[in-house]
Amino acid sequence: MSKVKKKVKTIKIDLDKCNGCRACEVICSAFHAAPKYSSNNPARSRIRMIRDPLRDVYVPVYAGEYAPAECMGRDKYIIDGKEYDECGFCRASCPSRDVFKEPDSGLPLKCDMCEDLPPDEKPLCVQWCLNDALIYEEREEEVEEEVKVEDAQIGLESLVNKYGFEKIADTVARMSKKA
Numbered sequence: 001m002s003k004v005k006k007k008v009k010t011i012k013i014d015l016d017k018c019n020g021c022r023a024c025e026v027i028c029s030a031f032h033a034a035p036k037y038s039s040n041n042p043a044r045s046r047i048r049m050i051r052d053p054l055r056d057v058y059v060p061v062y063a064g065e066y067a068p069a070e071c072m073g074r075d076k077y078i079i080d081g082k083e084y085d086e087c088g089f090c091r092a093s094c095p096s097r098d099v100f101k102e103p104d105s106g107l108p109l110k111c112d113m114c115e116d117l118p119p120d121e122k123p124l125c126v127q128w129c130l131n132d133a134l135i136y137e138e139r140e141e142e143v144e145e146e147v148k149v150e151d152a153q154i155g156l157e158s159l160v161n162k163y164g165f166e167k168i169a170d171t172v173a174r175m176s177k178k179a
């Protein structure tokens with residue numbers, strides 16, 4: 001299989017610079033409102049601020065993949081002597097808690113890197129973070145080219161048209177015996 005270049009987008013978080021202002025939550029929820037910018041409700045944001053102002057601890061957490069079941073293990077964080085909730089910094093929307101879920105529909109939310117923005121614009125939470133706590137980076141990685149299902153189907157159809165179904169089935173059977 002041939003290799004292709006894939007653009008990988010990341011947002012690096014510098015916790016020392018975050019002051020918990022929540023501007024990132026505000027702009028993310030406004031950008032993802034329907035219609036865009038018609039409302040702002042941090043419960044709809046794909047980034048969530050975990051705050052403990054008394055200890056000066058502010059941790060932005062991005063919404064990750066949806067988890068269909070509660071996980072079997074837990075992570076325990078202790079920051080400056082304070083123990084945080086076991087699921088406190090988890091990025092998943094999962095059945096056991098209400099975070100990273102659309103408040104009206106309950107559908108899971110996931111950071112999409114503001115994919116509707118023009119390609120030369122940085123994600124909005126990065127643009128709105130005046131403290132530079134969120135740093136946007138792009139890099140290219142070489143990955144195996146994915147065969148699209150439609151491409152595979154078209155390829156199979158043209159082989160069947162050229163050689164006939166029986167010959168193809170016969171060849172596949174012989175190849176699977178060798179494997």
Ligand code: SF4
Nearest residue numbers: 028111113114123125
């Ligand atoms: S990158 Fe975009 S979608 Fe993701 S948290 Fe930031 S503003 Fe929201």
Ligand code: SF4
Nearest residue numbers: 018019021022024129
């Ligand atoms: S906008 Fe920046 S400083 Fe403000 S809460 Fe978000 S990450 Fe922290």
